[in-house]
Amino acid sequence: MLVVIKKDYEEVSREAARIVAGAVRCRPEIVLGLATGSTPLGLYKELIALYGTGDLDFSRATSFNLDEYLGLPASHPQSFHHFMEQSLFSKINLPRQNIHIPDGMVGHDYEAYCANYEQAIKSAGGIDLQVLGIGRNGHVGFNEPTSSLASRTRLKALSRETIEDNRHFFASESEMPKCAITMGIGTILDSRRVLLLASGRSKAAAVAKAIEGPITSSVSASALQMHPDVTFIIDEDAAYSLTQRDYYRHVLEMTRIFTPERLS
Ligand code: PGA
Numbered sequence: 001m002l003v004v005i006k007k008d009y010e011e012v013s014r015e016a017a018r019i020v021a022g023a024v025r026c027r028p029e030i031v032l033g034l035a036t037g038s039t040p041l042g043l044y045k046e047l048i049a050l051y052g053t054g055d056l057d058f059s060r061a062t063s064f065n066l067d068e069y070l071g072l073p074a075s076h077p078q079s080f081h082h083f084m085e086q087s088l089f090s091k092i093n094l095p096r097q098n099i100h101i102p103d104g105m106v107g108h109d110y111e112a113y114c115a116n117y118e119q120a121i122k123s124a125g126g127i128d129l130q131v132l133g134i135g136r137n138g139h140v141g142f143n144e145p146t147s148s149l150a151s152r153t154r155l156k157a158l159s160r161e162t163i164e165d166n167r168h169f170f171a172s173e174s175e176m177p178k179c180a181i182t183m184g185i186g187t188i189l190d191s192r193r194v195l196l197l198a199s200g201r202s203k204a205a206a207v208a209k210a211i212e213g214p215i216t217s218s219v220s221a222s223a224l225q226m227h228p229d230v231t232f233i234i235d236e237d238a239a240y241s242l243t244q245r246d247y248y249r250h251v252l253e254m255t256r257i258f259t260p261e262r263l264s
Contacts, residue, residue, distance in 0.1 A: 013042025
């Protein structure tokens with residue numbers, strides 16, 4: 001596990017973009033796992049800028065998004081379909097047919113739908129690089145606390161904290177979805193490489209539990225400790241509660257010298 005501590009959100013976004021862009025250049029047919037939320041917005045802006053200057057080409061890439069609210073059509077302004085369209089897909093050349101986001105309007109037979117999503121990831125060759133944010137409650141995707149660490153894509157009831165964090169996006173509490181379809185923790189752990197981005201003091205406790213706490217289903221992100229290639233890119237505020245910050249800096253210096261490919 002690499003922990004990269006940057007000064008602020010802008011630096012986090014630039015570092016994440018450097019790694020994602022490098023991965024796309026190295027493997028143009030890359031399968032990306034993408035996240036929504038305020039955290040990856042800076043990364044997406046950087047990627048759009050690189051595409052705009054002709055420095056990045058997504059024409060052979062494929063993407064799978066982590067999750068979608070249940071009950072929201074793609075056209076709903078708060079749907080993750082809409083978010084991705086506005087924040088990234090309408091501004092780069094990732095082919096439409098290569099974009100996958102769980103369908104919030106799947107009205108029945110959730111199990112079969114979710115099994116198909118898993119199968120689509122497998123058929124694409126698996127996710128090469130998964131981008132994650134982290135919730136205040138330690139969730140990744142919508143894998144709320146007590147999600148099975150072996151979980152796959154499924155219907156998930158949202159926690160009270162997640163509903164509270166997101167209800168201001170909706171006109172009233174009754175409009176706020178109560179469930180979502182999300183990739184599971186097992187799905188995320190199958191990705192070849194994971195980048196988790198976090199910014200701000202509100203994430204400090206979750207980040208510290210994920211990196212330094214015990215592996216527990218109460219903090220879904222702690223399952224990443226079992227993954228062989230995870231990089232946390234976090235700002236100083238999000239790193240605030242980590243007790244081993246100097247050691248992470250030392251690890252990074254040694255990585256730059258001995259295994260720089262892990263940072264490329
Ligand atoms: P945020 O959400 O990026 O909007 O903070 C992260 C999450 O809940 O996973």
